[in-house]
Amino acid sequence: MPELPEVETVVRELRQGGPTRGASVVGRTLARVTVRWPRHIATPSARGVQQRLPGQTILGLRRRGKYLIFDLTHDVLLIHLKMSGDLTVVGPDAPPDKHAHTVFHFTDGSALRFSDTRKFGKVFVVGQAEEIVGGLGPEPLEPDFTAKQLGRMLAARHRQLKPLLLDQTFLAGLGNIYTDEALHLAGLHPLRLSDSLSAAEVRTLWQSIRRALRAGLRHNGASIDWVYRGGGYQRHFRVYGRAGRPCLRCGTPIRRMVVGQRGTHYCPTCQPLPGK
DNA sequence: AGCGTCACCCGGACGC
DNA sequence: TGCGTCCGGGTGACGC
16 A cells, blocks of 8 residues: 555665665666566556567656656656555566566566556556656645645635545545544544635644655655565554544544545544534 | 546455 | 455546
8 A cells, every 4th residue: 555655665765775675776777578467557558568668778766646757768667556566676586476467677687576466556658757647736745835835725626635635636645544644643524625724724734744744754654564565564553544442642432434435534532523 | 526436456354 | 164255445437
């Protein structure tokens, strides 16, 4: 369930090298691409990817929303991990991984594996990254994303906070977990309407979104950990997945409701809904 | 415009 | 133990 902090962690480790993902991929040149699950490739096609990528070098790596963006010599490779995807750099003699549905082989014998147990992830090869990420909302952690801007965005809509914050065209990078966490930090009910917030509430929400994301970054995204990465699954969550357990701030049992087909966790005391 | 619903997947949790 | 069933998660498509 990688959200912004988890994707950012993958980007950092693939760029600089890291303990769980191997050495940097920047500078490596693609030799061939193995596609075992053609539907992994969103565009142009498995064959298209296999024809276009060989010979191109990874010049750089960045993130936009939940997308990883590999800048290549001629094209741009984008990967969306969805919930269960992960990327690792392996050597020539690495043991096989039955969930590595797409593998990018480099000329030096190493490879970048896209493992994805649930097969929801997507690979895109396009000329310009904007073709895929052009419609995304602002980056919540960018310095130019201000409380004032968020206030204008919220006021321009008439929607419940939870589904609106999950909407990647509204704001890029928040998923189900950090949205619940941010709303709890802000003391705002998930069903509050976006144009009903006071200026003070907008500012608190802005702060809370950034605080929740930065907390995730500090833990290298380990606050979430991938579902299928063994071990810990350590939780630093205040509400997510804690239904029935006491709110860490006031002790009231955390509630779970479904909003737009999404499990939504909140404290009925700290996050009151006016008029109820 | 906004909302609801479905489809896509499969490991894990749960019930028997 | 094994078997069946359901759930969840991000997103896009579709209908109202």
